[in-house]
Amino acid sequence: SSGINAEWSLRPGGVEAAVHAVRSVYDDPSTEGVLLVDASNAFNSMNRNVALKNIQVTCPQFSTFMTNTYRTPAKLLVRNSDEIILSEEGTTQGDAAAMSFYSCSTMPLIHNLDQTVQHHQQKYPGSDMKQVWYADDSVGGGSLDAIQAWWEQLKDLCPRFGYYPKASKTWLIVKPEHETRARQLFPDLTSSKEGVITSNITSRGRKYLGS
Numbered sequence: 001s002s003g004i005n006a007e008w009s010l011r012p013g014g015v016e017a018a019v020h021a022v023r024s025v026y027d028d029p030s031t032e033g034v035l036l037v038d039a040s041n042a043f044n045s046m047n048r049n050v051a052l053k054n055i056q057v058t059c060p061q062f063s064t065f066m067t068n069t070y071r072t073p074a075k076l077l078v079r080n081s082d083e084i085i086l087s088e089e090g091t092t093q094g095d096a097a098a099m100s101f102y103s104c105s106t107m108p109l110i111h112n113l114d115q116t117v118q119h120h121q122q123k124y125p126g127s128d129m130k131q132v133w134y135a136d137d138s139v140g141g142g143s144l145d146a147i148q149a150w151w152e153q154l155k156d157l158c159p160r161f162g163y164y165p166k167a168s169k170t171w172l173i174v175k176p177e178h179e180t181r182a183r184q185l186f187p188d189l190t191s192s193k194e195g196v197i198t199s200n201i202t203s204r205g206r207k208y209l210g211s
Contacts, residue, residue, distance in 0.1 A: 018134040022208055025130050025141035026173070033174035033182060034141035035151060036208055040164040042136030043102055044090035047162035051105030058107040059100075066101050089162065102135055109161050116153040120146050136163065139208070144178060148185050168200070176203040 026034050039045075048070055056063045073086040091098035110133055117129050129142030129150060140150040155165055167188045174182045182201050183190060189200040 014134060018132055018137075019208060021132045022139050022141065025132065025139070028141075030128055030143070031141055031175070032144045032178045033147060033172055034139055035147050036171045036173065036206060037138040037140070037151075037154065038166050038169035038171075039136045039138075039158075040166045042163055043098065045162040045164060046090045046102060046105060047160065048089050050161060051101065054108050055101065055104045058104045062100065062104065066097065069095070069097070070101075099135060103133075106133065106136075106161065106163070109157060109163065112157060113150060113153055117146060117150055120149045137208075138165075144174070144182055144185050147172075151186070170200060171206045172201045173205055174201060174203050179203050 022034060025031055052063070052067055052070060055066055070092075073088045074092055076085040076087050078085065091101055095101075110131065113131060117131070120129070121127055124145060127143045127146045129140060129146035131150065132139045132141070138154070140147045140154075158165055168191065170189060172182055172186055172189055179201065183199065186201060191198050
């Protein structure tokens, strides 16, 4: 099964829970690697209209408040100028409800990705994979084939939600025996500039949420 599929930013102690969840996924003997996805300016890029519609389904009790807060663009004033900039996308900086709003808005994306994982598992039995989310930080862990399917679907779906994964800052942590195959399956995590090859695939580990 797809196992740990959760938006931990909505739960008490969410950071610690997310870190432990990722560690649990990696420590599973069947896991070949985990993909730590970095998104570009996610809170400011979120598609606000889509988010307001999604939250009516994902959290109806919260939707009225967020609709009243975000349905009209906020006016941002520029110091020493008469210019006014309309804030039409993303969450407002400093808004105490921004984390919850963002998290609720991404739930349909997470569920859609979960369906991709389940479909892949039905097609390739034993190809297990789990995903863990904390706000805009997403992780997919399991077999490399399943992670690849999840990663491709993530890149395809995310622009609709205003979520833009950056391959240049995304890292794949693999168990040493799977490193060579990982480089073949994830060519977009390796780049070359002026003859210098840089790879975001490693077996040495990377920080996750500051842990």
